[in-house]
Amino acid sequence: MNWVIVMALIQEITEDLIVPSSDLLSDEPPMETYLHLQQMILLLKCLEWRWRNQQDFFAAGNLTIYYSPRQRKSEHFRGPDFFVVLDVEKKPRKSWVVWEEGGKYPNIIVEILSTSTAETDKGLKKQIYQDIFRTPDYFWFEPETLEFQGFQLMSGQYQVIEPNENGWLWSQQLGLYLGIDNDQLRFFTAEGKLVLTPEETAEQQQQRAERLAEKLQELGINPDDIE
DSSP: OOHHHHHHHHHHHHHHOOOOOTTOOOOOOOOSSHHHHHHHHHHHHHHHHHTTTOOSEEEESSOOEEOOTTOOTTSSEEOOSEEEEESSOOOOOSSEEGGGTTTOOOSEEEEEOOTTTHHHHHTHHHHHIIIIIOOSEEEEEOTTTOOEEEEEEETTEEEEOOOOTTSOEEETTTTEEEEEETTEEEEEOTTSOBOOOHHHHHHHHHHHHHHHHHHHHHTTOOGGGOO
16 A cells, blocks of 8 residues: 555544544533543544544544433433444444434443542443443443453343453454453454554554565665666
């Protein structure tokens, strides 16, 4: 891949990321720490980059979900740290309003735990995601202690997802594993490959280009002479 094209793709996918900004009509407080914010953005970047050619999903972080049966934004709302809704139009939204989205709730939710939120994330929110949202996949991750657990909705109840030999947990909804790598929660393919960020992809492409140039030079070929 041409290096200029790679950089253009990085800029495009970064601009398309749905990350909270000051004009979003969301009731969610700021992320607990910069570490929590980094983790949320990392999940968003990786999934957006992997699915950059798809237009049938919405992924967001720290964005309010309104789900009042009376269609009132003043009641019944929650804000997962990271969530994905499948089979919907990929477009920016200032909040997720269930009654304006055909009654659709997230297919997967990830909560990034902290001392102040862990009890709610493991208790009340888990109950809401199970009984009201009916979200098929629910995970939580604590970026400081690296506590990590996942649940799959089966017969109306969350059942613990058993880890594979790498300690990764499978998300049926995403078709990806979630697992810890370098103290961060990352996505992995079914084949075990790390799902890269745009920057990591560009770095990988650059390294490949440099190795190719070295091989050509060993053969007495000037890489700059190759069009």
